[in-house]
Amino acid sequence: MITKKIKQHFPIFRAHPNLAYLDSAATTQTPQVVIDAMNDYYAKYRSNVHRGLYDISITATEKYEAARKQMAKFLNSAPEEIIFNSGATFGLNALARSLSPRLSHRDNIVLTRMEHHANLVPWQEMSKHYGFEIRFIELDPTSYQLEPNSYNVIDENTKIVSLTQASNVLGAINPVAEIIKLAKQKSPKVYTIVDAAQAAAHLPIDVKKLDCDFLVLSGHKMYGPTGIGVLYGKKIMLEEHLEPFMFGGEMVSDVTYERATWNEVPYKFEAGTPPIAEAIGLSAAAEFITKIGMNTIVAHEKRLTDYALEKLTPLVNIIGPSTPSPSQRRGRGEVSRLGVISFTIPGAHPHDIGEIVNRAGVCVRVGHHCAMPLHKHLGLVGTARASAGVYTTKKDIDKLVSAIKEVKKIFG
Amino acid sequence: MTDALYQEYILDLYRHPRNKTMLKNFDFTRHEKNPLCSDEIDVFIKLDKAEKITELGWTGEGCAISTAATSLLTDYLKNKSKADISKLSTEKMLKILGLPKITPARIGCATLGLKAINNAIK
Ligand SMILES: Cc1ncc(COP(=O)(O)O)c(C=O)c1O
Numbered sequence: 001m002i003t004k005k006i007k008q009h010f011p012i013f014r015a016h017p018n019l020a021y022l023d024s025a026a027t028t029q030t031p032q033v034v035i036d037a038m039n040d041y042y043a044k045y046r047s048n049v050h051r052g053l054y055d056i057s058i059t060a061t062e063k064y065e066a067a068r069k070q071m072a073k074f075l076n077s078a079p080e081e082i083i084f085n086s087g088a089t090f091g092l093n094a095l096a097r098s099l100s101p102r103l104s105h106r107d108n109i110v111l112t113r114m115e116h117h118a119n120l121v122p123w124q125e126m127s128k129h130y131g132f133e134i135r136f137i138e139l140d141p142t143s144y145q146l147e148p149n150s151y152n153v154i155d156e157n158t159k160i161v162s163l164t165q166a167s168n169v170l171g172a173i174n175p176v177a178e179i180i181k182l183a184k185q186k187s188p189k190v191y192t193i194v195d196a197a198q199a200a201a202h203l204p205i206d207v208k209k210l211d212c213d214f215l216v217l218s219g220h221k222m223y224g225p226t227g228i229g230v231l232y233g234k235k236i237m238l239e240e241h242l243e244p245f246m247f248g249g250e251m252v253s254d255v256t257y258e259r260a261t262w263n264e265v266p267y268k269f270e271a272g273t274p275p276i277a278e279a280i281g282l283s284a285a286a287e288f289i290t291k292i293g294m295n296t297i298v299a300h301e302k303r304l305t306d307y308a309l310e311k312l313t314p315l316v317n318i319i320g321p322s323t324p325s326p327s328q329r330r331g332r333g334e335v336s337r338l339g340v341i342s343f344t345i346p347g348a349h350p351h352d353i354g355e356i357v358n359r360a361g362v363c364v365r366v367g368h369h370c371a372m373p374l375h376k377h378l379g380l381v382g383t384a385r386a387s388a389g390v391y392t393t394k395k396d397i398d399k400l401v402s403a404i405k406e407v408k409k410i411f412g
Numbered sequence: 413m414t415d416a417l418y419q420e421y422i423l424d425l426y427r428h429p430r431n432k433t434m435l436k437n438f439d440f441t442r443h444e445k446n447p448l449c450s451d452e453i454d455v456f457i458k459l460d461k462a463e464k465i466t467e468l469g470w471t472g473e474g475c476a477i478s479t480a481a482t483s484l485l486t487d488y489l490k491n492k493s494k495a496d497i498s499k500l501s502t503e504k505m506l507k508i509l510g511l512p513k514i515t516p517a518r519i520g521c522a523t524l525g526l527k528a529i530n531n532a533i534k
Contacts (some may be wrong), residue, residue: 010496162445202445343494348476349475349476350475351448351451351477351478352475352476355518356418367448381450381451382451393446410415410418410423411418411476
């Protein structure tokens with residue numbers, strides 16, 4: 001059970017005791033253990049990794065590699081399948097660049113209507129060069145879930161399926177494992193990619209159960225530092241399918257003036273000095289999540305989401321699955337949506353909503369949330385979005401609700 | 413109690429914007445976007461031979477601040493000259509809007525129409 005005491009782990013709430021931080025989908029707050037882990041690196045054993053023979057460098061290397069192990073445990077992978085990078089955007093760009101040269105104008109790739117720009121624009125750019133078609137799994141405009149009838153856009157020429165585990169706008173959770181399985185049946189050589197940026201802090205992730213080839217996430221959306229992310233790749237994919245996309249130190253095994261050969265995985269994908277403090281911080285964040293327990297987090301956020309939906313539904317238009325329905329395709333113990341609640345208020349622009357709720361110390365995001373095509377698709381100029389994290393309380397939701405009443409008073 | 417930002421006339425202009433129409437005949441037009449909130453605006457400007465503004469119109473979905481600002485700005489500019497447009501500053505815009513102390517986050521809203529009109533005549 002998570003109580004409001006959890007806020008004590010997050011120094012931001014000491015700096016701003018009345019903050020109702022409802023923008024965790026954009027970035028989460030940092031627990032003290034993460035700050036401490038990074039401070040320890042800087043204060044006690046800062047040095048480069050994999051290079052020095054002296055004690056503190058050995059410590060730094062050990063801690064960095066321990067961070068990799070921790071992230072592997074978090075995703076249920078092997079440590080060498082974990083590549084550290086700067087975040088989900090980097091991971092998706094790297095995959096698009098590295099995989100697209102294998103595609104031609106006869107091929108297609110499949111995304112969904114609800115992708116973040118980071119899982120759309122890199123593919124558009126690569127499509128200009130390699131000529132493949134981009135297809136979309138459709139969205140049911142009433143349930144805000146993917147439309148199973150449109151899974152048939154996946155065919156034998158589909159070479160890549162890349163989709164988000166959960167929408168950063170709608171809060172909808174996608175049946176990722178089911179779609180990956182289907183894709184592999186229809187097109188055995190397909191590469192499957194999961195964008196877990198939005199899911200990482202809110203849903204259990206098991207790359208073996210998902211059976212995805214690749215998965216990306218960002219540290220700053222799971223209580224970790226900014227500037228760090230993970231690209232997971234199945235070992236065989238990293239060894240035989242994915243080409244290195246950055247070149248330099250650490251990723252090479254042998255270099256002459258003419259050519260170079262690559263180091264083994266995962267190092268061949270980590271050119272240059274990595275974000276060492278951030279990787280150590282991220283692993284502390286994963287440990288923080290694991291200690292609380294993902295199931296406890298899921299239950300906590302479900303309670304809050306149900307509460308928020310109940311209070312908000314009479315006041316606003318929810319853009320996303322409104323009532324969690326138990327009849328969803330997903331299995332035991334899982335939830336049907338995340339605590340990411342986008343909404344509109346007729347007669348009040350999202351920007352004005354954001355301004356007025358901010359006066360009450362409520363942080364929401366307004367605009368298109370890096371999903372412009374989705375908003376246009378739904379006929380919306382923008383939405384306001386409230387999103388929960390482990391530290392979110394009913395009181396935060398109550399503050400939002402009363403601030404929304406204020407918006408309606410002004411714009412009524 | 414009156415709201416310092418959402419004053420009655422601002423809300424009134426938001427509900428009943430002025431000059432919010434697409435011109436069929438125009439000399440200049442421009443599409444502009446506020447990256448922060450994704451508001452979009454199109455402006456249309458018609459001049460006479462002496463480069464005096466005879467007609468101004470705009471379309472788009474904006475917040476209360478940008479809608480009120482563009483409404484008042486387009487009113488203000490009627491019968492002014494093209495050269496008068498380039499003389500407009502952010503401060504002047506905020507004065508026209510009647511909200512000189514708006515927060516930095518909203519300056520982009522208050523000046524979206526101005527930016528569009530400025531870029532249109534460039
Ligand atoms: C679903 C999804 N994918 C990708 C990203 C990009 O993450 P980052 O900006 O950390 O690279 C985000 C962040 O908003 C997201 O919500």
